[in-house]
Amino acid sequence: MSFASSVKDDLARVHCTRICCRLAEFAAFFRMCGSIHITGGNKIFLTLTTEHAASARKMFTLARELFALNTEIIIHRSPRLRKNRIYEVKIPAQEGINTVFARLGLMNANEIWNENFPGDFSGQIIAKECCCAAYLRGAFLGAGSISDPEAAYHLEFFTPDKNHAELLQKLLLGLHLNGKITERKGGYVVYLKQAEQICELLAHIGSHRALLEIENTRVTKEMRNKITREVNCETANVDKTVKASMEQIEAIKLIDKYLGLSGLSPSLAEAAQLRLENPASSLAELAALAGIGRSGMNHRLRRLSELAEQLQIDGEQRLKN
Numbered sequence: 393m394s395f396a397s398s399v400k401d402d403l404a405r406v407h408c409t410r411i412c413c414r415l416a417e418f419a420a421f422f423r424m425c426g427s428i429h430i431t432g433g434n435k436i437f438l439t440l441t442t443e444h445a446a447s448a449r450k451m452f453t454l455a456r457e458l459f460a461l462n463t464e465i466i467i468h469r470s471p472r473l474r475k476n477r478i479y480e481v482k483i484p485a486q487e488g489i490n491t492v493f494a495r496l497g498l499m500n501a502n503e504i505w506n507e508n509f510p511g512d513f514s515g516q517i518i519a520k521e522c523c524c525a526a527y528l529r530g531a532f533l534g535a536g537s538i539s540d541p542e543a544a545y546h547l548e549f550f551t552p553d554k555n556h557a558e559l560l561q562k563l564l565l566g567l568h569l570n571g572k573i574t575e576r577k578g579g580y581v582v583y584l585k586q587a588e589q590i591c592e593l594l595a596h597i598g599s600h601r602a603l604l605e606i607e608n609t610r611v612t613k614e615m616r617n618k619i620t621r622e623v624n625c626e627t628a629n630v631d632k633t634v635k636a637s638m639e640q641i642e643a644i645k646l647i648d649k650y651l652g653l654s655g656l657s658p659s660l661a662e663a664a665q666l667r668l669e670n671p672a673s674s675l676a677e678l679a680a681l682a683g684i685g686r687s688g689m690n691h692r693l694r695r696l697s698e699l700a701e702q703l704q705i706d707g708e709q710r711l712k713n
């Protein structure tokens with residue numbers, strides 16, 4: 393199961409106690425995935441369609457609780473992917489159906505369609521602060537998605553309607569979340585990109601399991617990055633030690649060839665011998681073997697390098713003369 397559908401499963405299980413919040417959640421889902429159908433006989437019915445089974449079940453239950461009307465759930469095969477299913481929640485034409493439209497703000501009390509429809513019909517539904525989180529949850533169940541936190545931090549709502557995108561952005565702002573809007577083929581995407589903001593939203597709308605998963609991933613990612621940085625740093629140090637040691641060994645071999653190690657002072661001869669015997673040791677390790685300080689060993693090895701350089705220059709001079 394994808395991360396997004398497990399988040400939706402979580403959200404579909406959240407049950408609001410307040411009627412106002414249940415209506416807000418249903419209205420948001422309706423605005424994302426709902427349609428109004430008018431038949432030849434001027435009968436009106438309403439459908440909600442989704443590929444997410446738990447969301448369909450939730451909307452079916454909400455519709456029955458809120459409106460106490462005959463409600464159906466119909467399962468179709470997806471025309472795109474035949475193994476996928478599409479769930480349709482339908483409130484068929486019946487007496488009292490206009491109360492649904494009135495409560496969603498689509499009709500006024502005299503059963504006249506709202507002029508602003510489909511403009512800002514959500515206005516009265518989210519007038520109360522408590523309903524904002526419920527509205528965002530309904531919108532996410534209807535047309536939200538979230539990336540697996542292992543891959544990226546990204547949560548979005550897709551809506552074909554610009555007004556609705558702006559409304560969602562305003563609701564996010566009410567929770568101090570900075571949602572951005574971008575145009576995508578056929579509509580608008582309202583999205584959050586920061587892990588902290590995504591967690592905050594999930595906490596508000598009720599997906600605590602997803603929130604924990606993102607937090608865990610974030611900690612693991614941070615640890616992984618820290619370890620990688622440390623390993624890289626160590627590798628760089630080892631590389632530096634190996635390179636210096638190889639240069640020193642080359643110098644010592646040159647001295648041995650032209651001068652012989654026995655021609656060196658006892659302290660330089662000892663340093664040369666220790667370096668030849670311990671090519672992988674660091675400066676500090678060689679110093680410890682000789683029982684002297686780091687700077688002392690550094691000084692001796694530098695003297696050896698300088699001596700080798702001098703011998704090389706002399707050799708070249710001799711060749712020229």
Ligand SMILES: [Zn+2]
Nearest residue numbers: 412413522523
């Ligand atoms: Zn409410």
